[in-house]
Amino acid sequence: MAVPGKKAIKQFSSSTTSMGSDEDLKLYCQPCDRDGPRRSAHGYCKNCSEHLCEACFTFHKRHTLSRHHTLLDKTNMPQTMSPVTPKQSDNFTKPCPKHNIEMIKFYCHDHKAQVCSVCVTLEHTATSCKVNYISDISGRTINSKECQNILKDLNDMAERSSKTFQDLKKMSEVSNKFLAEALTDILKFRTKINQRLDEMERQVKDAAKAIQEDNSKNLKIVETACRDVPKSLKTCSDAIKQFNISKEANDLFMELIHAEQMIKELEKSVDKLSEFEVKEYNFEPNEVISNLLEKEKSLGTLKGGTLSSALRSRQSSQIDKICIKTSKDRCDCWVTAMTFLTPDLLIITDNLNCAIKIVDISKKSVKAKKYFEISPWDVTSVSENEVAVTFPDNKTVEFFSVYRNNLKQKHTLNVDGKCYGIVCHRDKMVVSYCKPAKVQILLSNGTVLQTIQNENIFQIPEYITTNDNCIYVSDFYMKTVTKLNWQCDVKGKYVCADVPRGLIMSDDGTVFVCYCDSNIIEEISGDCSKGQVVVKDIQNPQSVYWSAETCTLYASSSFLTKERHFIKLFKLSK
Template structure:
């Protein structure tokens, strides 16, 4: 029996043809012959084309997947092993051989559609009964899978998903490249900031040295005067002494008497002169350091911080702000011929604001702490806009003479430097990392220039702009107020439009907030609106104003300064929270 059983198994596993000898007529259960102990066949399933033992035969009539199959008992079953269905067993490679992870002795033959899991017969019996789960026998379900629609759909999905993840790698590479590039820009900013600090410290050092040199020069002048007076007195007294000696030798008593009295009077006079010379206040000096500067460097742990931001972000929702009016202060000075027309502002420090007075052809340096103008510089024409170049240098646009005038600050004084020419109808000016951006009213365009006035890029209006006003810029963006289109337009430094905020009435001056948002004066609506950096959303932060023209934000004090086109000579201050 053992020998005939082996022959039957061997023939089935190799060619599954009929047995050829009488001694091989014993047929075994084919499912059990594959996975477990060899048991005699008790019946046959014409659908599965398999001989079954008593247990498998009984289970075949109960299992939902096979209870409709046609079964033959031991009397009517084929007496030889049958060739399995071609659709189920196309060759040795199509035989199911994957072991179940839960039951390693069992082979995975079923698939549960409800739980999307492969199952063995034990899994089906214990956890996925046919009464609760939709379970398919894999050979029954796989017959039409070759070149099927499901094959095409899933293969396409696999390829699409694969491409998606390949593209993800490229996208991440690109984003990391941009991140590293932004770090290079940050390194440049760090160096530039350090240079600005050094420049300011050098300037303060020169101021201290200049003060010491003034005292030194005064001392030299006094010493020279003393030396000259004393030398004259010494010569005069020597002449008097020689004459007294001569008269005494020649026995000229009368003349000697008179010369002695003159000498006595001269001595009295020069004694008083000596007291006068010694009364000059000559002091010694030492240097006392500025503790504020010293403590500032001691307290600060770093030059600044690297701020992270996401290039791809959802539209930013502008938070609502509470505003409170903190008063106003007068910026008209005795030098002004007309009422003020403040059209531009820039902040150099929380307490140092620079403003342009268009009608009085002047720029003014304002101490926001004392609310006073402490220096004023007259220009060749009325300035319209102003931008910070460094901590001690400014650039002012003069439309009437098509000029950019550079201004420096030295010893708390505004000083004119060089100037460069630009095209007609220039309106706004902004600076970022040694690049100037200038807006033009008509024809509407933007120009990017270097510090010598060389045009690097021109962005023509065409269908983008109509009539440009103010312009501001940062590392990634250029914002321009379009009076004709009634929008604020956002561009990158290559000149591509990457955002636009509509709904404005007559946008004028702008200022960047510390978190990348933009404050915009809407002249006709009498409001100042804060719009997101991507120009997707906005909120009104100040309303019921009077024709706001220029605006400037101080992130450290959370104060917003604005002027209005009324020639009332005042700047207004609001606190935002």
């Protein structure tokens, strides 16, 4: 067997070239005979049927491919030379796909793979595979039966491919015919739809313009009234000053009485003007597309309520607190989210204790808890007896039923990122992700309806709150609260003075936001134009929930404070 790495540049015959010559009767190393110089035989390999010199004999015993061959020493080796088998050129040029700088030189019969010397050493050793040097076995393929069979298979495959190609041409002609007919039918149907859509578009545009005209009219009235008030006040003020200078006591007295009455009347008017409202609306597309032409009368509906231009002045006071620490808790509490199932049952996620807890508000105690291996983050009510909880590390939303104060896992929804905030609204869910940063609107089965993923809008969107018209998202990194519609279009943005954490929408469309570092809870107007502090000196507020029935804010604190084991209740004035 040839020593790997040598190339058969020339070949020498090992048979006697001149019978009777002393040199030709000697035994020589056959691998060296092909390369030169000629060396005397020192042993013999039965597997390779070759005489070997001392160097080749030693190498043969060490090399991976030949170390298990049967070798005969000088005294036991055959005393006649075996005929030399013609060898193929060792000029290999095909690189190994795994080791680019190595050339393919060997063939593994067990794996039917062409390999290089590195592959042989690492993966196709002599103890596990049958490997041959390609030059040693390639000669037998010339004019072999295997070669003829493969040529026949190639020819058969070419004929089959040709026939398939002809069949495909015929099928393509039929397909083109179907396409032409379908395009004609689509064009006819689209023309009919366009006519109907144009009509419905005019209707919905007219409705939107009517609302805008109504808003403009109301705003004009308020503007006119606001402009007339300063004029009336100045006229009265000038008269009082004049009577006072001229010392016309009677006129001055009567003017003062008139001014006092006017101030009271104008104070009521100004207070009323400051509470003016404009109608908020957004376009909601019609979902019944299949029956659009026959049954639907409108392309969509304009849904909305009123959007306050000013925040009401509120007073707050802490009225109670509830301990949520239990004897089975392994760590300090960190309530990252909460939601109500019923007026008396509050569901909270205790992140550090990897737990979901049910809190009885009337009894001020934890009625039940369920522990997990990983930490939950946010929770939202799905129905009167079901909640959904996000588990960021698992990239899952888990659904639980609540029955007789016990939590029972119903099913799991796998999502495509580290999910944090979640809100269920009607038949949809809104979920925020921090890795990657995005917000999605999904159906309960996981079908994604809308996605907004833009680093200029969100980088760490953490909490979400919604109503019928819009979605609000707090972003930890951007320090913003962003308002979206249900088509994921940005409709407003409030730049916070501090990092926003949990948030919840009130019944009149404002949003309460926790500022953990500033120790306050702020109320933001629905249009994200204004904000006012409603709760002060609350230690590191983390999450918040609003009860419209009792005008009460429920707030938790970060694990960094001594108040971390309590849910605090704050009464807000209407």
